[in-house]
Structures are given as structure tokens and as C-alpha cells.
Amino acid sequence: MLLLQLLVNGILLGGLYVLIAQSLNLIFGVMGIVNLAHGGFIVLAGLFTYWFATTSGLSPLFVLPLAFVAMGLAGALIERFLVEPLMLRERRADLASLMLTFGLSFVLVQLALNLWGSDFVSVPYLQSSYRFRGLNFDAALSISGVFAAVISASLYVWLNYTLSGKSLLAASQSPTGALSCGIDVGRVRMVAFGIGVGLAAAAGVLVIVVLALAPQSANDFTLLAFVIIALGGLGNYLGVVAASLLLGLAQSVAGYFWGGNAEYVLPYLLLLLVMVARPQRFRQSP
Amino acid sequence: MTEDRPAALAVEGVVAAVGPLKILQDVSLVVNAGEAVAVLGANGAGKTTLLRTIAGLNIPREGTIRLHGEAIEGLPAHRITRAGIGHVPSGRELFPRLSVGDHLELGGRFSLPARRALLRSRVLDMFAVLRERIGQRAGTLSGGEQQMLAIARALMTDPRVLLLDEPSMGLAPKIVLSVFETFPILREQGVAILLAEQSLSLGLAAADRAYVMDHGRIVLSGTAAELASDSRVADTYLGR
Ligand SMILES: Nc1ncnc2c1ncn2[C@@H]1O[C@H](COP(=O)(O)OP(=O)(O)OP(=O)(O)O)[C@@H](O)[C@H]1O
Ligand SMILES: [Mg+2]
Numbered sequence: 216m217l218l219l220q221l222l223v224n225g226i227l228l229g230g231l232y233v234l235i236a237q238s239l240n241l242i243f244g245v246m247g248i249v250n251l252a253h254g255g256f257i258v259l260a261g262l263f264t265y266w267f268a269t270t271s272g273l274s275p276l277f278v279l280p281l282a283f284v285a286m287g288l289a290g291a292l293i294e295r296f297l298v299e300p301l302m303l304r305e306r307r308a309d310l311a312s313l314m315l316t317f318g319l320s321f322v323l324v325q326l327a328l329n330l331w332g333s334d335f336v337s338v339p340y341l342q343s344s345y346r347f348r349g350l351n352f353d354a355a356l357s358i359s360g361v362f363a364a365v366i367s368a369s370l371y372v373w374l375n376y377t378l379s380g381k382s383l384l385a386a387s388q389s390p391t392g393a394l395s396c397g398i399d400v401g402r403v404r405m406v407a408f409g410i411g412v413g414l415a416a417a418a419g420v421l422v423i424v425v426l427a428l429a430p431q432s433a434n435d436f437t438l439l440a441f442v443i444i445a446l447g448g449l450g451n452y453l454g455v456v457a458a459s460l461l462l463g464l465a466q467s468v469a470g471y472f473w474g475g476n477a478e479y480v481l482p483y484l485l486l487l488l489v490m491v492a493r494p495q496r497f498r499q500s501p
Numbered sequence: 502m503t504e505d506r507p508a509a510l511a512v513e514g515v516v517a518a519v520g521p522l523k524i525l526q527d528v529s530l531v532v533n534a535g536e537a538v539a540v541l542g543a544n545g546a547g548k549t550t551l552l553r554t555i556a557g558l559n560i561p562r563e564g565t566i567r568l569h570g571e572a573i574e575g576l577p578a579h580r581i582t583r584a585g586i587g588h589v590p591s592g593r594e595l596f597p598r599l600s601v602g603d604h605l606e607l608g609g610r611f612s613l614p615a616r617r618a619l620l621r622s623r624v625l626d627m628f629a630v631l632r633e634r635i636g637q638r639a640g641t642l643s644g645g646e647q648q649m650l651a652i653a654r655a656l657m658t659d660p661r662v663l664l665l666d667e668p669s670m671g672l673a674p675k676i677v678l679s680v681f682e683t684f685p686i687l688r689e690q691g692v693a694i695l696l697a698e699q700s701l702s703l704g705l706a707a708a709d710r711a712y713v714m715d716h717g718r719i720v721l722s723g724t725a726a727e728l729a730s731d732s733r734v735a736d737t738y739l740g741r
Contacts, residue, residue, distance in 0.1 A: 378610060385596045385607050391558065392594035396607045397582040397658055 221467045223350055227360030229463025231421055234363035235436060236443035236455050237370060238414035244450040245387040245407035246298070248312035254436030255323030256286060256412050260419030261428045262331045268338045275338050275424055279362070282416040290412025293319070294405045320433060327430035337427040359421040366417055370410075371452060383407055387450070442482045445489050507570030509534040509693035510555070510586075510662045515564030515574075517554045524550045526717045528564070530695075532662065537684050537694040539704035539725075542714035543739055548697035549591045551714070552664045555695075556588040557581035568662060583611050587660025591667060591697075593651040597640030601631050604639060604650055608657025616659065624653040627683050645676035652680065662693045669703050681707045701739050705729050713738050 239253045260282040268275040297315060305311035345352040374380040386393040386403040393400050422428060422436075439462075447458030462482065470478035510532040517525040524547050532538045542548050553559045555566055557578035566574040573581050582588070596604065605624065609617040625632045628649040634642060639650060648668050655663060669677040684694055684707060698704030704711055705725040713721040713728070715738045721728065728734050 378606065381599065381603055381607060382610070384599060385603075388596040388598060389594040391590050392596055392654075393607075394558065394578040395556065395582055395588045395590060395594065395655060395658070397579050397611045398607070399577070399579045401577075 217471075220350055221471055222464065223352065224356065225464030225467030226460060227353075227356045227463070228425075228467060229460035230360035230364035230367075231418070231425065232439070232443055232459035232463050233367040233456050234414060234418045234421065236440045236447070236459055237367050237452065238411045238418060239437075239440040240444050240447075240450065240452065240455055241370070241414070242408055242411035243444065245383060246294075246302075246312075246404055248298070248302075248309060248316070249441065250408075250411065251313060251316040251437055252319040252323055253316075253415055253440055254433035254438075255320040255327075256290075256415040257419035257422060257436045258428055258430055258433045259323050259327050260286060260416035261423035262327050262336070262419075262430065264420045264423050265336045265338055265428070266331060268340065275340055275420060276358070276362070279417055279420050282420050283413040286416035287409045287413025291405050291409030293412070294408035298408065299401070299404070320437070324430045324433050327433075331430070333429055333431060335427040335429040335432075336423075337425075338423050340424055355424045359424045363418065363421050366414065367456070370414065374452070438486070439482050442486045442489070445486065507567065508532060509536070509569055510695065511565075511567040511570075512551075512555065513565045513567075515551075515554060515561045515566065517550060517559055517561045519550060519559065523562075524717050525554060525561075528714075528717070528719055530712050530719065530722075532693045532695050534661070534691050534693050535688045536710070537688060537696065537708045539708035539711040540695065540697045540714055541699070541701055541704045541711055541728075541734070541739060542697075543699065546714040546738075547717040548699075548714060549666055550717070552588065552666050552695070552697055553590070555581075555664060556586055556590075558588075558590075582658055585659070585661035587655035587658050587663045589651045589655045589663070589665045589668060591670075593647050595639040595647055595651060595654075598638055600636050600638055601642070601650055602635045604654045605631075605657050608654040609659075612657070612659050617657070620657050620659055624656050627656075627686060628653055644671050645673070645680075648672060648676075648680060652683070656687070660692060662695065663687065665694065665696045667697055667699060669698065669700060677703065699739070701735055 235257065239250060242248065242250045263282065264275045264278045267278050298312060301311050301315055302308045340355060343354045345354060345357065374384055382393065382398045383403050383406070385396065386398060386400045390400050393403070443455060443458045443462055446461070447454035462485065466478045466481050469481050508531045512528060512530045515525055515528045516523065528551060540548050540551060550559060554561050557576055557580070561574050564574065565572055568584055568586060573584055576584070605621055609620055612620060630646055631649060631653055634646060639647065642650060652665070652668065668680055687694065696704060696707060705728060708725055710724050711722065711728050712719045713734055720738060721731070721734060
């Protein structure tokens with residue numbers, strides 16, 4: 216029963232991780248750049264949610280659509296006016312984009328520090344839990360995990376079953392081929408970056424419902440997303456789902472038996488393992 | 502050239518560079534509606550650069566490019582596609598993880614639904630093997646099937662001018678023939694074809710006229726028959 220309980224918690228956590236990783240993977244797949252500001256967007260949205268929920272007394276879930284749209288628009292603007300000019304001008308565009316998003320991550324963290332300070336906070340929301348067949352479903356974790364999984368699944372459906380989604384996949388698999396179909400690849404890149412950032416913000420809203428956050432957590436989330444993508448395969452959407460569930464389960468089990476520190480270092484250990492055992496994982500799959 | 506009926510494609514005095522390197526020098530050529538014209542040249546002559554420049558993937562430094570009389574040079578590549586220039590790029594540039602059907606759907610994205618349906622049934626009649634592979638990922642097709650798909654995708658954009666960059670590359674002669682056999686059907690529909698080829702015999706067999714390129718310049722031009730009997734072509738420019 217205990218193992219089953221840990222399994223349930225792990226899967227719910229994994230559902231949240233899918234969203235955290237998939238949003239980074241989307242930007243990587245289309246633009247070929249790793250967005251190091253990813254965690255910055257997550258904590259900014261998460262802390263805003265905390266501020267909103269505690270000042271208004273409303274459910275943090277109200278922030279979800281707002282955060283997605285507002286941060287998505289901000290992401291699109293960042294792509295158009297910061298990323299794109301740099302990618303066109305620089306010879307080593309990949310390196311330049313890393314430096315840009317690294318710098319952006321500092322700006323976001325500093326912004327959050329100035330607005331809300333450096334304390335770890337969490338939303339006191341849904342402290343109850345549901346019981347079903349002897350299993351405990353923590354309300355916050357359930358809602359957060361299920362919402363995140365549904366959003367990720369919608370992204371998957373949009374990408375694979377609609378014309379606009381397929382245009383995005385096409386632009387990521389061959390920009391020249393997409394242009395020869397009349398697809399405006401520049402616009403696709405802007406949309407992809409915007410959606411990626413918007414989904415990171417949505418993830419931030421769902422994270423603060425479950426975990427305590429501070430501005431300085433930003434890099435932990437960037438790394439977490441990166442580990443999952445490395446495990447699941449760059450640009451590989453279903454692989455990332457499997458890797459998220461795996462990490463969620465592993466953390467749930469490790470956290471129970473060896474405590475919070477074990478849970479915390481697990482992603483770093485996994486990253487080391489993947490880097491040593493499967494270095495080819497860090498190249499994009501064809 | 503009479504002014505009342507402009508050529509399908511008219512390239513005039515085009516100079517183009519890739520990065521700091523000037524690759525095309527004062528290139529001019531004309532392709533009329535329903536005509537098939539070849540651009541012949543050895544490795545590195547500049548054929549791919551010329552086709553990419555016409556398709557808008559490379560912006561010319563000087564010169565004009567007209568599609569049925571309208572200047573298109575300097576437009577973004579996706580606009581040039583929508584204006585009526587279909588490009589079958591070098592290396593095919595398919596989407597390896599998308600299906601054959603997806604490629605046709607994406608190629609036809611900017612056509613009206615009725616037109617799209619007509620184009621789709623036309624290309625599937627032309628390349629029957631694609632109909633059998635409609636749900637299969639492009640990355641799993643054979644080389645010949647991939648080339649057919651690249652052409653089919655370009656045809657789905659409903660082009661008035663079709664640019665083909667070495668479609669014979671890596672294909673068995675029999676497959677090349679079946680690809681080239683589609684040209685007369687397209688020409689009857691009024692499509693103008695510009696074909697880049699390294700192989701002199703293939704290029705001259707498929708085209709009415711040809712231009713020979715060397716070091717980024719057009720050095721010879723004429724009808725296929727004239728060039729076939731001109732020993733300079735094979736000896737000097739296409740190095741046997
Ligand atoms: N991106 C690039 N950077 C530098 N040089 C380039 C680039 N693209 C083309 N070139 C150079 O431009 C010249 C023409 O190349 P292009 O690919 O147009 O020739 P081609 O006639 O298509 O040759 P092939 O038959 O081998 O395909 C070559 O000398 C090539 O090295
Ligand atoms: Mg070439």
C-alpha cells in the first residue's frame with residue numbers, strides 16, 4: 216500500500232514535470248536554443264500567483280490563464296526584439312543565445328527579489344486530501360498534476376493534429392522545407408517562443424500550489440527541465456513524458472526513504488549519470 | 502521579349518553573395534510558361550545558389566527577378582512561395598517525422614480548399630506510390646520516394662514556376678526517368694520548369710533549352726540540340 220501511495224504521488228509530480236520540461240523542449244525543438252531563463256519565468260509566475268492568492272483570497276488557479284497569456288506575449292516580444300536580431304547577427308548564434316537567456320534569467324530573478332524578497336513561500340491552498348480505496352490523494356498535488364498533464368496533452372494534440380501545430384513541427388524539422396511551403400518561419404519561431412514561455416508561466420502557477428518557491432529557485436527548475444529533456448531526448452515529446460514520470464516516481468520514493476535532501480539532489484545525480492553514460496543524448500534526435 | 506506577355510520567370514543581372522563571398526555574377530535567364538529549361542554546371546558552379554536566390558532564401562545584391570512581370574526579389578521566402586514559385590531544394594528538405602499526407606497538407610496550406618483537393622488528387626495520380634505511403638513518415642521513405650514527395654509538396658503550393666535542384670541526385674536511372682516523365686504533364690498545365698543538373702545528358706534530355714554555368718556566371722546558352730552538339734560544354738565546363 217505504501218509503495219502504491221508513493222507511486223500515485225510520483226505520477227502526479229511527474230505530470231507537473233511534463234509541463235515544466237515540455238515548454239523548454241518546445242523552444243529547443245523549434246529554435247535550437249536552450250532557454251536558460253526558463254526557471255526564471257516559472258518562479259516569476261509562481262511568486263506572482265502567491266502574491267495574488269494571498270492579497271485577493273481567490274484561488275491561485277485564476278492566475279493560470281492570465282499568466283499564460285501575459286507571459287506568452289512577453290515571450291513573443293523577447294523573441295522578436297532580443298533573440299531574433301541576435302540569431303541573425305551572430306556567427307555563433309547558439310552560444311550567443313545561451314548568453315542572452317542566461318542574462319535574462321538574472322534579470323527575472325532580480326525582478327522577483329525586488330518585488331517579493333528572498334523568502335520561500337507557498338500558497339496555503341487545498342490542504343485537504345481525497346481518500347480512494349485506501350490511497351491518499353493530496354488535493355493540491357492532484358489538482359496541480361492533473362492540470363499540468365492536461366495542458367501538456369493539449370500541446371501534444373495541437374502540435375500533431377492541427378495544421379498550425381504541424382507547421383510548427385515542420386519549421387523545426389526543416390526551416391527551408393517550411394519556407395518552401397509558404398510558412399512564415401520567423402512568425403513560427405516567435406509563436407513557439409511565446410507558447411514556451413507562456414507554458415513555463417502556467418507551470419509556475421501550478422508549482423507554487425505544491426512546493427515552496429523563492430526567486431533563487433529559478434536555476435533548479437531550469438536544470439530540472441534540462442535533466443528531463445536530456446533523459447527523454449531533445450525534441451522527443453513522448454520520451455520527455457516518460458522521463459518526467461520516471462523522475463517524479465524516483466523523487467517520490469527517494470524523498471520518502473531518504474528525506475528531502477535526497478529528493479533535491481536526485482536530478483543532479485541523474486544528469487551526471489546521463490552525461491557519463493549517454494553523452495549522445497545531448498545531440499538533437501533526427 | 503514582347504512586353505504584352507512577360508516571361509514566367511525573368512532573372513536579370515543578378516549578383517548574389519553567401520556571407521562575404523560573391524557567388525553569382527551578373528546572371529540573367531528567362532523561362533517561359535510551359536517551358537522546361539536546364540541550368541547545367543559542375544560542382545560549385547553556383548546552381549544551388551541561383552535557385553535559392555530565386556526562391557528568396559538568399560537575397561540578391563543586385564539585379565531583378567520577375568515572376569510573370571512582377572518583381573519578387575527582396576520579398577521574404579514564404580511570400581515568394583505564395584506568389585507562385587515552387588522550390589524542390591537541394592537535399593529535399595523534407596520533414597522526417599511528419600507523414601506523407603502531412604507534407605501534402607502543408608504544401609497546400611495556402612490554397613483554397615477546392616483547389617487544394619484538386620492539386621492533391623493530381624499529385625497522387627502523378628506519384629501513385631505516395632498514395633500507398635500516405636500515413637508513413639517521410640524519414641522512412643526510400644530515396645526515390647523522398648524525391649517524389651519533395652516534388653509533390655512543391656506542386657501542392659500550386660506553382661507557376663517550379664525550381665528543381667538536382668532531383669536526380671542519388672537515384673537509380675529508372676527512378677530518375679519516372680520523375681522526369683512528370684514534366685510534360687506539368688508543362689501542359691502551363692508550369693514553367695527550371696531544372697539544375699550536373700549531368701549534361703539528363704539535363705539536355707529533360708529540357709528544351711539550357712544555360713551553362715561556371716564560377717557563378719552563365720557562360721553558354723542555347724537549345725538542348727545546340728548544346729548537345731557543342732563540344733565546349735562537355736570538355737570545358739562539365740569536365741569529363
Ligand atoms: N554557405 C556557403 N558558405 C560559403 N560558400 C558557399 C556557401 N554556399 C555555397 N558556397 C560556395 O558557392 C559556390 C557555388 O555553390 P553552389 O552550391 O551554388 O554550387 P552548385 O552548382 O549547386 O554545386 P553542386 O553541383 O555541388 O550542388 C561554391 O564554390 C560553394 O563553395
Ligand atoms: Mg547544388
